[in-house]
Amino acid sequence: MAPASDATLGETGEFGLISQLVDIFEGDEHVLVGPGDDAAVLRIKHGHVVVSTDLMVEGRHFRRDWADAADVGHRAAAQNLSDINAMGGTGRHLTIGLAAPADLPVAWALDFARGFSEECALVGATVVGGDVTRADELVIAVTVIGQCTQAPVLRSGARPGDVLALTGRQGWAAGGLAVLGRGFRSPRVLVEAYRRPEPPYAAGREAAEAGATSLIDVSDGLLSEAGHIAEASGVAVDVRRGAFEIPEPLQAVGAALGADPMQFILTGGDDHSLLATFPDTASVPAGWQVVGEVLEGEGVTVDGAAYDGPTGWTHF
């Protein structure tokens, strides 16, 4: 590998850069949690304020021929609101930056905004600001500010002996994306799951109140996110295939595309399901499913063995 000073982003990847960036940005006494978790946590007077930001790039995170403008709006909002959900909080206020080619139809931007706004309304959040500028590529930059009524749940609190649990649809959006990638439009339920994810917005706070020791949303892939918990907590995480029932549409897609449907569940993102660890099975709230356990060690295994293949989406 080239020395860091000569390396390109394509070589170090997103996480290689981020680990160097966090060293540059020092916090202050109002920053309870800085970069590195789902959202930053700020102490502003008496409350915990959580902040997160995400980029979506056309052709990479969305395609205008695979989802209409309102769908893209729903997805963009959902992705950001989910980061606050993954802290045990609720999104309150959002800003949108829209860098767009001059030939982008205004109707697209307005439909995007309507979809975005509708998704925000699901949790009572509102758009409070934005910026619009010209670019060759369509890039959407969203920042969300949320509130936690209790201590935010970080990625770093998992302990050996904890159970790993999941809530929300998992693998559906990845199945929908695979279908779209082959030029199909069905099973419709999966395509719709990709176009309009349904994050379990109430579940983050429920997990926090139930004593979750760590919490993350599955944006990039279940095994990938489990790996973030393992790394931040200094533990190993084992995921059990047998814990998952493969939904019928994913079975159908697997058969049609010659793919293992379990792969959608283990490595799919975009559903914004929540993954958490709890001290024991008894503390897992209703609606959550135990899917593995926390062990001493490091890294992520599936049924006790290394997983062969990519564990999720990478941004470079």
Next chain:
Amino acid sequence: MAPASDATLGETGEFGLISQLVDIFEGDEHVLVGPGDDAAVLRIKHGHVVVSTDLMVEGRHFRRDWADAADVGHRAAAQNLSDINAMGGTGRHLTIGLAAPADLPVAWALDFARGFSEECALVGATVVGGDVTRADELVIAVTVIGQCTQAPVLRSGARPGDVLALTGRQGWAAGGLAVLGRGFRSPRVLVEAYRRPEPPYAAGREAAEAGATSLIDVSDGLLSEAGHIAEASGVAVDVRRGAFEIPEPLQAVGAALGADPMQFILTGGDDHSLLATFPDTASVPAGWQVVGEVLEGEGVTVDGAAYDGPTGWTHF
């Protein structure tokens, strides 16, 4: 003009779109000021929290051959911190979204981050989060969260009879940009003014405490920003050429490029000077210069007459 539903962004422009967008995004009782001013104002428990977001696109808002990475970092931070300054507040916490080509040197990103962080330190602000993803174009999306210790000063409070006043360098960055655009690197003081603006960070709060009736930062051009005050306040603004002393470097650049140096002052952005209205000359704080007046009517004039030419930067 085509009906809105068929129009492109190139046809309506930034402001045409924004005016339609703000109708879509409804606020709630915690949003004291929504989109449309320099920053949104939120009531979070006891304080006024102000939020603003800005995009910078390579080739449009910066060029890597005209400014080094640290310079671009300083500019990106300054531009956003200035929006909070323009509310009478102080920037506290920022997020950065970086969409970048895979061949972007990591060293560039790190130097950018260092410059950004140094600029933030000038006001005691810190970076609390971010996102990095791949794109064909280099796009930088910054969101800043700030605090106002008094009521934020909006664009909409100017009244006929008020005086218009300015603080900070004005036209220097535009002069530097003109020089760079012709392939020159001097006068160095102007090129540096473009690369590292020096917004008058203390002046926003001072203006608020002195009773400013409206306040805005000059990002896109003095006449353009005066126009925003005029429109938001429902008044006319007249700017007096004679109020400005043309600094020697701008005279030199005007002579060298065959340009009227007053044009840099009237239509230049990027210095992030502050433009405000005050009830009378006596209330204008030290360090501010009276440059015009507020009248009944609408629009912006220069010495009582319409200004012939573009009044500032447009994003489409």
